[in-house]
Amino acid sequence: MTPTEQSDRALKLCQLAPVIPVLVIHDLAHARPLAEALVAGGLPVLEVTLRTSCALEAIAQMAQVDGAILGAGTVLTPAQMEAARAAGAVFAVSPGSTPALTDAARANDMALLPGAQTCSEVMALLELGYTVQKFFPAESIGGAGALKSIGGPLPQVTFCPTGSITPALAPDYLKLPNVACVGGSWVAPKSMMDAGDWAGITALARDAASLPR
Ligand SMILES: O=C[C@H](O)COP(=O)(O)O
Numbered sequence: 001m002t003p004t005e006q007s008d009r010a011l012k013l014c015q016l017a018p019v020i021p022v023l024v025i026h027d028l029a030h031a032r033p034l035a036e037a038l039v040a041g042g043l044p045v046l047e048v049t050l051r052t053s054c055a056l057e058a059i060a061q062m063a064q065v066d067g068a069i070l071g072a073g074t075v076l077t078p079a080q081m082e083a084a085r086a087a088g089a090v091f092a093v094s095p096g097s098t099p100a101l102t103d104a105a106r107a108n109d110m111a112l113l114p115g116a117q118t119c120s121e122v123m124a125l126l127e128l129g130y131t132v133q134k135f136f137p138a139e140s141i142g143g144a145g146a147l148k149s150i151g152g153p154l155p156q157v158t159f160c161p162t163g164s165i166t167p168a169l170a171p172d173y174l175k176l177p178n179v180a181c182v183g184g185s186w187v188a189p190k191s192m193m194d195a196g197d198w199a200g201i202t203a204l205a206r207d208a209a210s211l212p213r
């Protein structure tokens with residue numbers, strides 16, 4: 001897949017719901033019920049970060065859940081991209097981007113959502129053909145105000161901002177014309193996963209899925 005095709009696919013995924021849950025799974029037993037809870041609440045696109053030892057196996061199990069579309073987050077290397085694809089991920093998210101990673105996305109037929117922080121990074125990814133990018137760490141680099149400003153000179157780039165976004169802050173992002181959805185961990189707090197409060201997570205997902213945009 002070319003970068004343009006990757007971004008077309010990423011845009012379609014971003015348009016399925018206003019929020020992509022960013023998931024850190026420590027206990028493999030949480031994987032399946034977590035995916036079921038989030039999909040039941042209306043959030044089908046799930047990003048499992050490759051920050052824990054069970055993340056790849058979690059992706060494999062969650063990809064079996066009806067309606068779930070799995071992606072891998074915190075993808076930093078080509079080897080991780082390949083492993084994520086083998087586990088069943090159909091998209092990859094990275095906090096930044098490197099030539100090795102964009103080459104690997106092309107080679108592995110993965111839709112990469114590459115991260116950018118600055119206008120120069122946004123422009124460098126745009127030169128490659130990435131019209132859909134992650135804006136990370138969103139709240140620390142100017143938040144919705146920064147994205148609104150970037151949309152002036154660079155309206156052709158659409159973003160999935162992520163990083164310390166809360167339900168209260170999300171609407172400010174979602175109303176921007178250059179934001180397709182936001183990423184956030186708030187829909188799957190570790191405390192609720194540890195408590196097995198899947199109904200509570202479905203309720204959080206339902207609220208997130210009904211955010212206006
Ligand atoms: O690094 C993680 C992402 O920023 C999502 O997590 P967060 O919503 O808690 O910032």
Ligand SMILES: CC(=O)C(=O)O
Nearest residue numbers: 073074093094095136
């Ligand atoms: C934070 C982020 O961008 C990631 O984990 O992919």
